[in-house]
Amino acid sequence: MKQSTCLMCIIWGILKGNVELELVKPLATFAEKTHQEAGAMLDENGPTARSSRPSPDDALPAASAPLSPRGIYEQITASIESVMRGQSVAIRRLLAALASGGHVLLEDYPGTGKTTLAKALARSIDAGFKRIQFTPDLLPSDILGVSVFNQRDQTFSFHEGPIFADILLADEINRASPRTQSALLEAMAEFQVSTDGQRRPLGPLFFVVATQNPIEFRGTYPLPEAQMDRFAMQFDLGYISPADEVAVLTAQNDGHPVDNVKACVSLDDILRLREGVQNVRISEELKYYVVSLVTATRRAPGVQLGASPRASLALMKTAQALALFDGQDFVSPEHIHEVATAVIAHRLVLEPQAKFSGMTTRQVMDEILKRVPVPV
Amino acid sequence: MKIPRGLIGLVLLFWGWETGLLLWGLLMAAGLEASHFTKARWELADTDLNRICDLCSVLFLGAGTLLFSTEDRLVFIFKFAQWLPFCFFPLALAQCYGDRPSIPISAFNWLLRRIPHSPLSRTSFNISYGYFAVCLMAASASTRPNGFFYTGVSVLILLALGQVRPNRVSWPIWMTLAAVVLLCGKFSHQGLRYVQNTMETALGGWIAGLFRSSTDSRECRTHIGREDFPLSGKIVLRLRVPAGDVPPSLLRVGAYDFYRRGTWTAGTNEFKQAVVNSRGTAWLLPPKKIFSRVEIAGYFPDREGLLPLPHGTFEIENLPGILRTNPLGVATVQIAQTLLDFQADYWTGPSMDAPPGVTDLAVPDDERPVLSNVVARLGLDQMNERQKMRAVSRFFQEDFHYSLSSPGRAGRKDRSSPLGQFLTNTLSGHCEYFATATVLLLRQAGVYARYITGYAVPESARHGDTYLVRERHSHAWALVYHSDTKAWEQIDNTPSSWADVAEASTPWWEATSDFLSNFYFKFSKWRWGKSSFSRYAQWALAPLIFYMVWRIFSTRRRQHSTAMGGPSAPAWPGLDSELYLIDKRLAGVHLSRQPNEPLIRWQQRLEEAFPASPSLRGIFDMHRRLRFDPRGLESRDRERLRRQAGAWLAEFSAHLEQRQQTGPE
Structure with a gap:
């Protein structure tokens, strides 16, 4: 029955001259059903929130054979690049964090596409996406959820907060008070939430993309060191080239391109991608190199607090993800080199004297990368 | 901005020729210019550069102290300037043989080292031109008459400036303008020298009048009618006599023959220069058979003054200066140093005083x-x-x-x-x-x-074998x-x-001040070469310099060992990869891997340099797998890597030979 429906639709699409568009609908119907079944299974295991589940129009195409981990990466990259022009490096880093199980902090000026990037990623994956706009009056319960007394049943029922999502966009995270920011600590590190004395596990994907603005200081609260350490990576997008910016303008003629993004991979694909990353081999020598880089931050002049072993772990995993993206089944020093600054720099705390002299953590990392001998 | 090849060598040779240190100039020029013929480079970190700068500072201060202690003030300045290329030679070596194109400014400043990431600290520059300027300045400090200095300097500066000639100015115009500038410079220099001489002549007398010494051979204002009489315990002279002898009770400094209202003046002030031979011996009177000897040491801050002598002095020894005497038996001396330590032989017979008038x-x-x-x-x-x-x-x-x-x-x-x-x-x-x-x-x-x-020399002035004549002993x-x-x-x-x-009137602190005075006196004796300590002091710098050089090298070793993970780091697999042979072979054509250059960047450079060599990518891929894949390379692939690298090297050698035969394109 399903096969005949698909065939009819393909014929109809050919007649209309738009095969791609028409292919999606029946496949989406199939995908939706699949997800509903999966959701039902998840519901049996524990509470889930899928408030921002992609619409049927956005559903992923069915594939006869499961995509390879690298194919998954390429699918998502192509999907996001249809929205984000000239940001291939940022997309690669974002996906490296996603694939390695880390979280990302995007710090850049307003209007550079931080939220769009996160949205594009969320829409490219058939997973639950929620967005929290952080404000000074936001409370931890607004993020985690709250238990409400049900008068009819005379019981308390827990209403999940937006944190119960697969992909969470924490927009302008530094606008919330430290208390509220800290609500994310447990979730980001342990993939669970403890409320009312009960442990509530989060979804297997749970990926936080936080954004913050580097130039505004009034009414903001800098993220505490512990919170910064929870992010696997921090990077900026930067301004794109004029040609790419023109292309962005052109793409807006028919509505915002992010609205047209359709899910191209499933949650299982992402979990398979993560599994693939774990299977990437890394030599002892490169582990030494990772540790040397991180250790060097603890001895670097002007640095009050160096990077933690968590940074070593994040660097190794991210490098594994990059190796996978490059089609390698082992990590090369270049992969470590590529993300070392993004993974380590935001975890460093500079001495006040160094800070006042204009020193930045990125400069520290650049210097360390120059100094620590890279294996060849 | 890199300095043209050979220019540093030329300026060092010019410096050596001007200052009489040609052999040193030749050696230093060869040492620096040899860097163009070797590809070996020294991996220098900021701390290494800091230490090299510290070493230069030690050499700078050491040379300054040594010359200040052993040379006359004027000679010191000129000689010190001449020695500057020695002092900064380690820095020049670091620039030539180091792997860094420029040296950060923080290496020269201890304050900036504390803020290594400030924009100013990160500013760096190539010191070659700085060293070039130092050599030129050192050459200019030469006091040897040489008419070719200006020409030599002009040629060297033109060679340096020729490298930065703007393209919009053609060579003939540039040369013409340069010649005009040099001629203007020559005449301006001569004019300035003339003005300087004129000013010195005009102002000399006026300044001398302002700073006339209180001990004047022409006039002595007594304290008669005044209540201020000097009673200071400051030691002005040190006398030593042979064992068993007694010192002269009085040491004459001035003699006057006309008195009016508390002031004595000398009716005649015609000084005649006494003959002082090369050993510093002056004969004021014919030699005497029975005489006494006294060794007198004192300071002459103005490097000239009235010489304290016993009555009846007929011979003075160890007098390195100009001695003049007047008919009243007063002797003045003009010396090149501030400490005078001489011997006077005197007798009880007629003195050198002129007959009365x-x-x-x-x-x-x-x-x-x-x-x-x-x-x-x-x-x-x-x-x-x-x-x-x-x-x-x-x-x-x-x-x-x-x-x-x-x-x-x-x-x-x-x-x-x-x-x-x-x-x-x-x-x-x-x-x-x-x-x-x-x-x-x-x-x-x-x-x-x-x-x-x-001055009187009372018995109370005796301290051991030395008689300390103080200011209060003036008489x-x-x-x-x-x-x-x-x-x-x-x-x-x-x-x-x-x-x-x-x-x-002896103050209670006189013992302390005597101790300090004696210490300074001994230092002055060493400083002016009156003590054998000077030659030991010169060698005292050697261990310090040796220690600093040792620190630089030992730290490099330590850094390498720690950077590689310390002594516990195991021997990594794949270090026998044939890619390293390629790296070594490419050193001759500037394509070897740069220090700490990631493999991928080096690969990109090579692929750009050898676009027609597709095997390179395969060699790099196999090398990566050999080195960084925990599973390693299969034996078949290992053999393939060996074969492909060998083939690439043979191809590269053939290409080089072909280029050498046909010449560069």
Whole structure:
């Protein structure tokens, strides 16, 4: 029955001259059903929130054979690049964090596409996406959820907060008070939430993309060191080239391109991608190199607090993800080199004297990368 | 901005030629220029550069201290400037042989080292041109007459500037403009020199008048009528005599023959230069067989002054300077150093004082009444020369006593002079009263006499084998002429109690100040080459320099070992990869891997350099797998890597040979 429906639709699409568009609908119907079944299974295991589940129009195409981990990466990259022009490096880093199980902090000026990037990623994956706009009056319960007394049943029922999502966009995270920011600590590190004395596990994907603005200081609260350490990576997008910016303008003629993004991979694909990353081999020598880089931050002049072993772990995993993206089944020093600054720099705390002299953590990392001998 | 090849060598040769250090210049030029023929480079971190700069600082300060201690002040400045290329040579070596194109400015400044990430600290520059300028300056400090200096400097500067000639200016125009600038510079230089000479001549006399020394051979203002008499314990002279001998009791500094209102002046001030041979020996009188010897050491801050000598000095040894004497027996010296340590041989016979003249009998009119009364009272007119001297001496010894509290003008009851008060009322005063009164009384009585200033050497001045003459030992006495022996004799009529009064004013801290003074004296002796300590001091710098060089190298070793993970780091697999042979082979064509360059960047550079060599990518891929894949390379692939790398090397060698035969394109 399903096969005949698909065939009819393909014929109809050919007649209309738009095969791609028409292919999606029946496949989406199939995908939706699949997800509903999966959701039902998840519901049996524990509470889930899928408030921002992609619409049927956005559903992923069915594939006869499961995509390879690298194919998954390429699918998502192509999907996001249809929205984000000239940001291939940022997309690669974002996906490296996603694939390695880390979280990302995007710090850049307003209007550079931080939220769009996160949205594009969320829409490219058939997973639950929620967005929290952080404000000074936001409370931890607004993020985690709250238990409400049900008068009819005379019981308390827990209403999940937006944190119960697969992909969470924490927009302008530094606008919330430290208390509220800290609500994310447990979730980001342990993939669970403890409320009312009960442990509530989060979804297997749970990926936080936080954004913050580097130039505004009034009414903001800098993220505490512990919170910064929870992010696997921090990077900026930067301004794109004029040609790419023109292309962005052109793409807006028919509505915002992010609205047209359709899910191209499933949650299982992402979990398979993560599994693939774990299977990437890394030599002892490169582990030494990772540790040397991180250790060097603890001895670097002007640095009050160096990077933690968590940074070593994040660097190794991210490098594994990059190796996978490059089609390698082992990590090369270049992969470590590529993300070392993004993974380590935001975890460093500079001495006040160094800070006042204009020193930045990125400069520290650049210097360390120059100094620590890279294996060849 | 890199300096043109060979320019550093040229400027070093020019410096060596100008300063007479040609051999050193040749060696240093060869050392620096050899960097163009070797590809080996020294991996230098910031800390290494800091230490190299510290080493240069030590050399700089060491050279400065050494030259300051051993050379004359003027010679020191010029010689120090000449030595600067030595001091900064380690830095030049680091620039030439180091792997860094420029040296950060923080290496030169300890403050900037504390803020390594400030924009100023991160500023770096190539010091080659700086070293070039230092060499030129050092060459300019040469005092050897050489007419080619300006030409040489001009050529070197033109060679340096030619490298940065703007393209919009053609070579002929640029050369013409350069020639005009050089000619203007030449004439301006000559003009400035003329102006400088004129100014020096005009201002010299005026400045000399402002800073005239208090010890003047022409005039001596006594403290007669004043209450300020120097009682400082500052050591001014150190005397040493052979064991068993006694030092001269008086050391003469000045001699004067005309008195008026408290001021003695010298009627003649015609100094004649004495002959000083190359060993620093001067003969003031013919050699004597029976004589005494004293070694005198003292400071001459102005590098000239009146020489303290015993009466009857006929020979001076170890006098490295110009000696002049006047008819009053005063000797002035002009030396190149501030410490003078000489030996004087003296005897008791006739001295170098000129025979008496009419001024040696002159008595001021305002003092004449008092003097006449005293002479009459003592009955000197009826005595012979020697009796007059004895009578005057007895007069002061019986009726007078020594006192430093002579009444000032306010304390006087009548309008008589201070000297008159001394002779008639107070009967007390210090040595200048006694000396002046003695001279004038004897003159009034018809005996030739002169007023002498200098230092007394009391027994209390003895400290071990050295007699310390202090400022409070400054003294005045009379010199009288014996007509029968035709010789001048010293008469000191100041009561001997003056030494006790002087010693009574000794401050409690004098022992401490003596210790410091002795320390400075020993340092000065070493500084001016009067001590054998100087040659040991020069070698004292050697361990310090050795230690700093050792630190630089040992730290490099330590850094390498720690960077690689410490001694516990195991031997990594794949270190026998043939890619390293390619790296070594490419060093000759500047395509070898740069220090700490990631593999991927090096690969990209090579692929750009050898676009027609597709096997490179495969070699790199296999090398990566061999090195970084925990599973390693299969034996078949390992053999393939070996084969492909060998083939690539053979192809590359053939390509090089072909290029050498056909020449560069």
